[in-house]
Amino acid sequence: MSLLEEIKIIFTMFKTSSSSGIRDIKALKDNCYDGIAFKDSKCYGVGIRFEGDLVVNESFANVSYRTEELQFAGNKYLLLTASNYQYKNEFATICAQFLDPGKNGEDRQKIIQDPFEWWKNWSNLLGNIFSHSRVYDVLGEMIAFEYLYNSNKDVKWTAEDKNSHDLETKNHSYEVKSTVLKYANEIEISSQNQLAILENKTLDLMYIKFEKSQEGITIDEMADKLVQMGCDKIELEKHLSCLGYPVGTLERMNDRYKVIDKTMYPVDEDFPKIINDNFIGGALPDNISKIKYTVQLNGLKCRKW
Incomplete structure (x- = not known):
């Protein structure tokens, strides 16, 4: 099963479940990379473990990109989340690209070293029209x-x-x-x-x-x-x-x-x-x-x- 297919299946399960939850992404774990899918009372999405003091807190539309300590996971994560299930399959595509480590882990290293660059590229591509003040x-x-x-x-x-x-x-x-x-x-x-x-x-x-x-x-x-x-x-x-x-x-x-x-x-x-x-x-x-x-x-x- 591909990374994208697994994420779509998990998101479908999350939509039909009323409880919070967290799941390791098997397609990544099999290749020795970490990655989770999770759901809580406010949102659902994916994440990768993230160390250090850097704080990330970006958002547009109903998508959020942030660092957070997940108490039920016991680690700090860089999360990509959404609050609306209407476009869960489209969102899954972005999540797959976010989680994909790339050749020899190069893409994962880029995100860890500069998480803002990934966000800037994708939000611009998706037509991010910021509603906040200049x-x-x-x-x-x-x-x-x-x-x-x-x-x-x-x-x-x-x-x-x-x-x-x-x-x-x-x-x-x-x-x-x-x-x-x-x-x-x-x-x-x-x-x-x-x-x-x-x-x-x-x-x-x-x-x-x-x-x-x-x-x-x-x-x-x-x-x-x-x-x-x-x-x-x-x-x-x-x-x-x-x-x-x-x-x-x-x-x-x-x-x-x-x-x-x-x-x-x-x-x-x-x-x-x-x-x-x-x-x-x-x-x-x-x-x-x-x-x-x-x-x-x-x-x-x-x-x-």
Whole structure:
């Protein structure tokens, strides 16, 4: 029986079983290589033993690629898992390629030495459209948070709460926008609520321009910096996970951006915006649920920060 056929049979058995389980892949064991198929209450998939401290934690669609200690197996594994059985046979094909050691074990060694390279190649091939925020957008919010935290330890980063604004203090709200377009000076507003001013608060727009550079900073490094300043690490990691960058995400560790400009705009009566109050009755017209628009920032009052 081939490696692929064995995986398909095991996945079919997993689908019809309500219990968790783990099975050695016989086609690999016969050739002196390790490999398991497993199922728990959340997912099913395959894995290979993985030693060392490196953390891997990538995902897209319903597929996950991560390192994890499997208590019922007694070892740390590099896992490739899915949560949906609808495409179990297609997923089995990817799993077979993942587990296949290759000639003289060359493919297995490549995955062990650089697990991120395998993931990058396959996710690109499968058309990975990331739903999480861009690295520089997350860095922008973190840098804005750092700036405000230096003068007000009560500032809240609201990424996890998905509030209308990115940062909040008792008397102020802050919306953060980032770009890598050096000569552009405009922002995209995603809804009629994004520039709405909350009662008894003022609203400022913090605009940051980045460029990708080896002299820049990563999300990982910025997270360490915030924790050293006194930020709660658990809360910080919740926000980063919510934005698509849990610990072990390759882009979080590797992608570097340098700030080239930071500008703050007061969102007051002179700032161009479309909000509910612009419409009769303080609400959008019937059958319109959301408005997206672009604001040109040239000529608006601002200050550097």
